[in-house]
Amino acid sequence: MRNGAQHVGECSSSTSWSSHQDTEDDQMIAVVLSEEFSKLDGAVARRLSGLAPVPHVPHINSYIPSLHDASLDHQRLLERLHVYGLYEVKVSGDGNCQFRALSDQMYRSPEYHKHVRKDIVKQLKDNRNLYEGYVPMKYKRYCKKMAKSGEWGDHVTLQAPKKKHWLF
Structure with a gap:
């Protein structure tokens, strides 16, 4: 994942993890990454330090998602990537x-x-x-x-x- 956007799929029934816990996890990840990257790239560290968390709604795969569900999941993925200043990069789907x-x-x-x-x-x-x-x-x-x-x-x-x- 690099800086910008592109596609993935969704699932169904949600688990019991709260958005609050996910927000705390995102903030902790941002702090750790910020410390690691501050030596290499001050811009990355500043971006991660100012992280505005996106609520995460985890799902469990219990059925093959519809095209609509997959599109919603993909949109959530893009939003989470955007929070970190990242984007989806498509690669060849050849088993590698x-x-x-x-x-x-x-x-x-x-x-x-x-x-x-x-x-x-x-x-x-x-x-x-x-x-x-x-x-x-x-x-x-x-x-x-x-x-x-x-x-x-x-x-x-x-x-x-x-x-x-x-x-x-």
């Missing part, structure tokens, strides 16, 4: 989309997705003890599967990028 998105964030281009995938798989292999408990299959098989181009990333691969690679 998570890695393309990470590449876009780390290297300002989705074209390095193969390098990002390779780096993530190396991180997974080198730190088995950190990730194995979150993998629903034999760990070696999982790593081999994730090394294949076109294999969808998941919650584990999203946790594996090394922070030192991030440009911002």
